[in-house]
Amino acid sequence: MTIGCFQKKKVYEKSVLEIKKELKNKRNQNTNGLSVSMLPKREQILIRHIHHMTNKSNKNNVTRTQAYFDFYVQHPEIHWALLGHMVSRNGGWSMTDLKGDLLSRLLSEKEQKNFYLFLERGNWLIFQDVYPQLLLYQYSVKMNRNLFHLLPFLNVSIFMEVIWNHFWEHDDRYLLAIATIINEQSYLEQRVVHHPHFKETALDTLGFKLYDFLRFNHVIFPYYPHGKTEKKPALIGDTLHHFGSLHERIMLGKRLYTILFQQQASVLRNVLRWANKHPHTGSRADYWGDLFHSVNESVPGTVYRRRTKHCTRRKGAPRIYSPPLKYAWKNVNHSPAETGDWFNDLHVIDYFVDEEKNTGGEIYEKYCKAMEKIELAIIAKKAIFLRQE
Structure with a gap:
């Protein structure tokens, strides 16, 4: 470790200690x-204005996603x-996978709706929670x-x-970025992940x-390798294992942050270039129009074959x-968010210094294999159904 890096680490550790001290004081208020x-x-x-602006952009996943991007640009x-x-x-x-060609063949309509409500909530x-902070x-x-x-008057x-x-x-x-990851995942813990309704209907x-x-x-994260926007975008990213684990979700967030902001400057630049060129619609055709389509090209009632x-x-x-x-x-139309502050454990600040293995963002092979597994599951389900007939 160079002297410069050592000094930087010391300054950072001092900042974490200052935060810990301030959190102790705040916790007693x-x-x-x-x-x-x-x-x-x-x-x-x-x-009141912040509440109005938040509600205006909190209509659905598309409006939220665009609001985040517009804020980042500014x-x-x-x-x-x-x-x-x-x-x-x-x-x-x-959310849209649930109504697309693949998962809609594996899940019942009730399951599709329950999973959507879980994701949407x-x-x-x-x-x-986060958009009022940004505003x-x-x-x-x-x-x-x-x-x-x-x-505190915004229930943050x-x-x-x-x-x-x-x-x-x-x-x-x-x-700030890592703290926001910690905050948002901790905020979901009791309100969604361990909520009795969503455990019963989804998890x-x-x-x-x-x-x-x-x-x-x-x-x-789709991105244009080498900045060539006329070509099919490449993919970079990571995989979530054990959704029910708060620790796993926070560590995934840290890895994704590393991919975007700490791995290579070109990744951030080329992800931004792709995102700016493709407004979010919810369809996977946004990034791979040659493989996905926003209009159903299949003939109704035909047997699914691998594509x-x-x-x-x-x-x-x-x-x-x-x-x-x-x-x-x-x-x-959502019911109001449950009240209460999730913060009760100073150990969460350990996530500021915990090291996480850098996966490099290699996701293409895993993603392709996942699609192939789903196609095989669809074919297997159909074969079992036909034998039962």
Whole structure:
């Protein structure tokens, strides 16, 4: 380790210790009974405006995903906004997969709807928690004044109040991004992952276990290698194992952040180039139009035959139907988010310093094999059904 790296690590460790100390102080403060009416009039107006803007963009996965991207374009120093945008694209693809050519043949209509509501609730919850934070930062920059004392009035964890204050002073972009990953995944833990309703209708079902077994749970980032936009985009990304594990989800987020922002400068540049050229629709045709199509090209009632070989369409085979979100699912009217602050354990700050093995983002082979496994499962299911007849 060079002297420069050693000094940088010492400074970083000092920052983490400062955050830990501030979190201890904040944890002892009672935030119960806070009311927006306690604030000065201009701050009340700002809170109402932030709620309005958040609700406006929280209609569905497409509007959320676009809002993240628009924010990142304006504030590229907030790395999580781009990471959130790319991961949210994957959330949208997972939603429309349920109505596409593949999973719709393996899952019942009830299972499809239950899985969609599970994915949609998580997507909605994250947005209504994180987007007000982003807007408050935007107004802090615009007014050249730290406004993060308003975060508790937006029902944001004291964990993020400490982190945003630290970012405002030190501009530590990595630490803010990792903290946001920790916050959002921890926020989902009791509200979705361990919520009795979603455990019963999604996570503990045979359909979800099949989905996990088939490994169709990759997070992919399309990008243009060498910046050549006329060619089929390449894929980079990672795989989520054990969705029910908070630790696994946080570590996946850290690996995805590394892929986007710490691996090669060209990756970030070329992912951005692809994202800017392809607005999110929810259809996988957004990135591979030669393999997926937003219109169903199959003849109704025909027996499914394999269409892919190593992520290439077999000669004469129709493209895999992958509908845009607006044709797959209707918007959902959500019940209000459950109240309460998830933060109760100082050990979560260990994620700032925990080292995670860099996978390099190699995902293409795994992704192709996952599609082939799903096709084989469809054919096997049909064969069993025919034998039973």
